[in-house]
Amino acid sequence: MRSHQWSVQFAGISIEELRTAARSEMLQHALRYSGAYRDVDSPIDGAPIVMAGHQPSLFHPGVWFKNFALDHVAGISSSRRATAINLVIDNDVTAGSSVRVPRVNADTNEVSTTVVPFDTAGTRVPYEQNRIRDRSVFESFGARLKTAIAPIVPNPLVEQLWNHAKAAVNRCENASCSLAQARHALEATIGLRTLELPLSVLCRSEFFAAFALAVMNDLPRFREIHNRSLLQYRMEHRIRSNAHPVPELGVKDEWVEAPLWIYSDESPYRRPAWVRRTGGGLEISDLAGRSVHLSKPDHRTAAGELASYNGPNWKLRPRALLTTMYARMILSDLFIHGIGGAKYDQLGDQIANLFFAITPPEIMVVSATVLLPTRCLTSVDSSVEELKRQWRDSEFAPERFVDQVALSKGLLSRKRDLLASIPEPGNRKTWHDELTKLNRELSLELADLRASLAAQLVTARQVATGDAILRSREFSFCLFELEQIVASFRSMLRE
Numbered sequence: 001m002r003s004h005q006w007s008v009q010f011a012g013i014s015i016e017e018l019r020t021a022a023r024s025e026m027l028q029h030a031l032r033y034s035g036a037y038r039d040v041d042s043p044i045d046g047a048p049i050v051m052a053g054h055q056p057s058l059f060h061p062g063v064w065f066k067n068f069a070l071d072h073v074a075g076i077s078s079s080r081r082a083t084a085i086n087l088v089i090d091n092d093v094t095a096g097s098s099v100r101v102p103r104v105n106a107d108t109n110e111v112s113t114t115v116v117p118f119d120t121a122g123t124r125v126p127y128e129q130n131r132i133r134d135r136s137v138f139e140s141f142g143a144r145l146k147t148a149i150a151p152i153v154p155n156p157l158v159e160q161l162w163n164h165a166k167a168a169v170n171r172c173e174n175a176s177c178s179l180a181q182a183r184h185a186l187e188a189t190i191g192l193r194t195l196e197l198p199l200s201v202l203c204r205s206e207f208f209a210a211f212a213l214a215v216m217n218d219l220p221r222f223r224e225i226h227n228r229s230l231l232q233y234r235m236e237h238r239i240r241s242n243a244h245p246v247p248e249l250g251v252k253d254e255w256v257e258a259p260l261w262i263y264s265d266e267s268p269y270r271r272p273a274w275v276r277r278t279g280g281g282l283e284i285s286d287l288a289g290r291s292v293h294l295s296k297p298d299h300r301t302a303a304g305e306l307a308s309y310n311g312p313n314w315k316l317r318p319r320a321l322l323t324t325m326y327a328r329m330i331l332s333d334l335f336i337h338g339i340g341g342a343k344y345d346q347l348g349d350q351i352a353n354l355f356f357a358i359t360p361p362e363i364m365v366v367s368a369t370v371l372l373p374t375r376c377l378t379s380v381d382s383s384v385e386e387l388k389r390q391w392r393d394s395e396f397a398p399e400r401f402v403d404q405v406a407l408s409k410g411l412l413s414r415k416r417d418l419l420a421s422i423p424e425p426g427n428r429k430t431w432h433d434e435l436t437k438l439n440r441e442l443s444l445e446l447a448d449l450r451a452s453l454a455a456q457l458v459t460a461r462q463v464a465t466g467d468a469i470l471r472s473r474e475f476s477f478c479l480f481e482l483e484q485i486v487a488s489f490r491s492m493l494r495e
Contacts, residue, residue: 006356006358008214008356008357008358009214010210010211010213010214010303011209011210011213011214011217011297011298011299011300011302011303012298012299012300012302013210013300013303015329015330018207018210018211018330019329019330019331021207022205022207022208022330022331023049023330023331025205025207026085026197026202026331027043027083027085027195029197029201029202030085030195030196030197031043031195033195033196033197033198033201034184034195034196034197036171037164037167037168037171037181037184037185038184038185038188039188040193040195041193043083043195044081044083047081047082047083048082048083048333048334049082049083049085049331049332049333049334050070050073050074050082050083050084050085050332050333050334050335050336051070051084051085051086051087051327051328051331051332051334051335051336052066052067052069052070052086052087052335052336052337053086053087053088053089053199053323053324053327054066054086054087054088054089055088055089055090055092055095055127055176056088056089056090056127056176056177056179056180056198057094057095057127057176057179058099058118058179058476058477058478059476059477060473060474060475060476060477061368061369061370061473061477061480061485061488061489062338062367062368062369062370062473063338063477064183064477064485064489065366065367065368065370065489065492066086066336066338066366067086067187067192067194068192068489068490068493069336069364069366069493070084070086070194070336071084071187071192071193071194072493073334073336073364074193074194075193081193082333082334083195084193084194084195085194085195085196085197085331085332086184086194086195086196086197087196087197087198087199087202087323087327088127088177088180088196088197088198088199089127089199089323090126090127090128090176090177090180090198090199090200091126091127091128091199091200091203091261091270091317091318091323092126092127092320093124093125093126093127093270094122094124094125094126094127094130094176096121097117097118097119097120097121097122097175098115098116098117098118099115099116099118099145099476099478099479100113100114100115100474100475100476101113101114101115101116101145101148101149101475101479102149102152102372102469102470102475103148103149103151103152104151104152104466106151108462109462109463109466110462110465110466111465111466111467111469111470112469113469114148116141116144116145116148117137117141118137118138118141118175118179119132119133119134119137119138119175120133120134120137123269125263125268125269126261126263126268126270126317127174127176127177128174128176128177128198128200128315129263129265129268130174130175130176130177131173131174131175132169132173132174132175132178135169138165138169138175138178139166139169141158141162141165142158142159142161142162142163142165142166143162145158145162145478145479146158146159149479152372152373152470153372153373153479153480153481154481155481156478156479156480156481157186157477157478157480157481157482157485158478158479160186160189160482161182161183161186161478162182164181164182164183164185164186165178165179165181165182167182167185168181168182168185177198180196180198181196184196190482190486199317199318199323200315200317202326202331203310203315203316203317203318204307204310205307206303206304206306206307207303207330208307208318208326209302209303209304209306209307209316210300210303211325211326211329211330212258212260212306212316212318212322213294213297213302213303213306214356215258215259215322215355216258216260216275216282216284216297217282217297217298218355219256219258219275220256221355222249222258222259222351222355223249223251223256223257225351225354225355226248226249226259226351227248227249229347229350229351229354230245230246230248230347231248232350233245233346233347233350245343245344245347246319246320246321246347250272252274252287254276254277255274255275255276255285255287256274256275256276257272257273257274257275258272258273258274258275258284259318259319259321259322260272260273260316260317260318260319260322261273261315261316261317261318261319262284262285262286262290262314262315262316262317263286263315263317264290264312264313264314264315265312265313266312266313267288267290270317271286271287271288271290272286272287273285273286273316274286274287278293280295280296281293281294281295281296281297282294282297284306284316290313290314292306292309292314294306320344321344321345321347321348321351324337324341324344324345324348325348325351325352325360328360328361328363329352329356329358329360329361333361334361334362334363334364335361335363335364336363336364336365336366337363337364337365337366338365338366338367339365339367342363342365345363348360368488368489368492369473370473370480370484370485370488370489371470371471371472371473372470372475372479372480373470374467374470374471383460383463383464384457384460384461384464387453387456387457387460388457390453391450391453391454391457394443394446394449394450394453395439395443395450396439397439398439398442398443398445398446399412399415399442401446401449404449405445405446405448405449407442407445407446408441408442408445411438411441411442411445412442414438415435415438415439415442418431418434418435418438419435
């Protein structure tokens with residue numbers, strides 16, 4: 001870890017002091033939080049911390065693989081087991097309240113998709129605000145999903161998962177919290193020895209407040225570095241969108257936009273945090289009626305003051321780039337990203353390097369793909385191509401089917417003669433017209449065969465389309481058989 005080379009101050013607190021205190025508090029919270037619903041191991045004093053994070057959703061297996069990699073890396077990282085912590089990123093906006101499921105038509109064998117909801121549709125609020133709207137829909141989800149996927153996967157792991165989810169909902173009454181706790185409880189039965197903690201819990205601490213203040217106290221410079229690095233990133237990656245990977249930070253009169261969100265229980269929709277200097281103080285606002293004022297923002301007491309405002313009426317949360325900066329610089333010794341997060345953090349590293357004058361810690365990147373059961377994809381694809389070739393031949397080379405259909409000998413003989421005496425270029429029109437006429441007449445004699453080929457091609461294309469649906473890596477992990485997906489992950493980690 002490179003932190004011993006850094007000389008950064010966070011609202012009057014040194015980097016080493018902040019790392020030591022923030023990590024100690026995080027471990028206490030993670031033990032208490034995770035221990036409320038599963039058995040946990042107390043971390044070894046001074047052990048390295050390996051961390052990953054994701055939104056509390058029913059994500060695809062590639063995301064779930066990070067949790068297995070997290071546990072695996074913690075077990076091999078040193079002579080003593082490292083502490084593995086998964087951050088539940090519950091300040092992101094919910095992505096929906098249903099799961100996409102493939103289904104097979106019993107009569108036609110066609111594959112399509114449908115959706116199975118785990119709650120009634122709601123508005124796009126942060127996950128930590130995602131209270132369950134229909135308890136009956138939530139509790140019946142496991143049985144409904146199992147029925148929907150049964151023709152393809154007879155024993156999906158959703159059955160085990162949802163027993164944990166129905167227990168979790170009694171603790172938190174929040175759909176996203178219940179999903180995360182259910183998955184983590186299921187991981188305990190598999191043998192994963194990780195801790196978990198929602199990001200929202202970390203954001204209540206004075207240590208996160210100190211980190212945020214380091215940015216807000218020098219916000220004009222941070223904004224300039226952020227926007228300059230963002231424009232460079234877009235140019236290098238040929239990105240034209242003004243919203244990708246993140247929007248630029250703005251200015252409104254004396255207000256400067258910070259890489260933070262503000263929301264509350266009463267108004268659970270994320271609004272940008274804006275900051276302005278007022279004399280020697282600092283005002284932080286969503287410009288919609290919610291503001292706090294710090295009289296001495298540079299003093300080390302300011303972190304505790306800012307943290308004290310956190311509650312139902314004031315929730316200050318980091319945006320994605322600041323989240324991973326805090327996790328990597330302060331909370332962990334190694335952070336595990338998926339491919340998407342790793343690309344995103346190239347921008348974060350550039351900003352951290354320029355703003356904090358540090359070389360950001362390295363990351364580990366993992367990725368996995370596990371697919372639902374499909375037919376033999378190679379034979380399906382080759383079948384379509386072979387049938388297409390035969391269809392073309394039945395029109396332009398019908399003589400190739402002479403062993404299947406009794407074609408007119410006179411027509412075949414005339415075509416052989418034509419092909420044996422091809423005219424010079426420029427004199428081929430009459431020859432070509434006669435060849436086309438012969439092919440058409442021979443093709444008519446293959447009418448029954450061509451009808452059969454057409455029907456076979458339709459079926460083969462349906463099969464190929466169905467397999468293309470099943471080949472998607474985006475289906476939720478809860479659709480898979482537990483033994484299959486765990487065996488796949490364990491095999492990948494051994495390679």
